[in-house]
Amino acid sequence: MxxxxxxxxxxxxxxxxxxxxxxxxxxxxxxxxxxxxxxxxxxxxxxxxxxxxxxxxxxxxxxxxxxxxxxxxxxxxxxxxxGNFLGHSLAEKAHTLQWVMFQMSAIGPMFGNYHYGMNTLTPKNPAFIERFEKEALRLLGVMEIQLSKNEYLAGQVYTIADIATYPWIIGFIKSKPEWFESKPSVRRWAQLVGERPAVKKVLP
Missing domain, CATH: 3.40.30.10 (Glutaredoxin)
Known part of the structure; x- marks a missing residue:
């Protein structure tokens, strides 16, 4: 348990x-x-x-x-x-974990700071917001390139990289749809992950 x-x-x-x-x-x-x-x-x-x-x-x-x-x-x-959602060989595990670390070190902090600047920081600091918005958009570009070549973030199989990243991305798809207008592969991936029963149970 x-x-x-x-x-x-x-x-x-x-x-x-x-x-x-x-x-x-x-x-x-x-x-x-x-x-x-x-x-x-x-x-x-x-x-x-x-x-x-x-x-x-x-x-x-x-x-x-x-x-x-x-x-x-x-x-x-x-x-x-x-023994699931990671890969089996050392190479597969490393490939999955690099995209987990991408979320942990980049997506989470940059998107989180943007959200903080927009919704919590007072008084508003436009330079702070601009900095993190630019970086968030750059990171979405990285995801777009990867997902234009692969079904999922770490390749053709759903892994903990997708599990780590989806809860961060879906909130911004809803709150900042303009960020994703030129990101069809990210939108396709988000829809695919969002249809999984486990994901629907946590994020209905």
């Missing part, structure tokens, strides 16, 4: 999608970010960085309890444990 500590953010949703894709039993524990529950001593014991998501696998390797934080690390752990 897995205990899953999460909130309604893209990083939380990517792990929820993975758990649903694997069809494994888990218990979801909602963490109220507005009350800073992620900074409580109990939560810090699980994740010293005080961020969601976190999983606690009560039946980890050798039947020992394992706690994993950071969404990318959680996706990797689950993919390795259950």
């Amino acid at each position: 897995i205990d899953f500590y999460t909130a309604g953010t893209p990083n939380g949703r990517k792990v929820a999608i993975m758990l649903e894709e694997l069809a494994i039993p888990y218990t979801e524990h909602k963490v109220d970010l507005s009350k800073n529950e992620q900074k409580s001593p109990e939560f810090i014991e699980m994740n010293p960085n005080g961020r969601i998501p976190v999983i606690v696998d009560r039946q980890g390797p050798h039947n020992k309890e394992v706690t994993v934080f950071e969404s990318g690390a959680i996706l990797y752990y689950l993919a390795e444990k259950y």
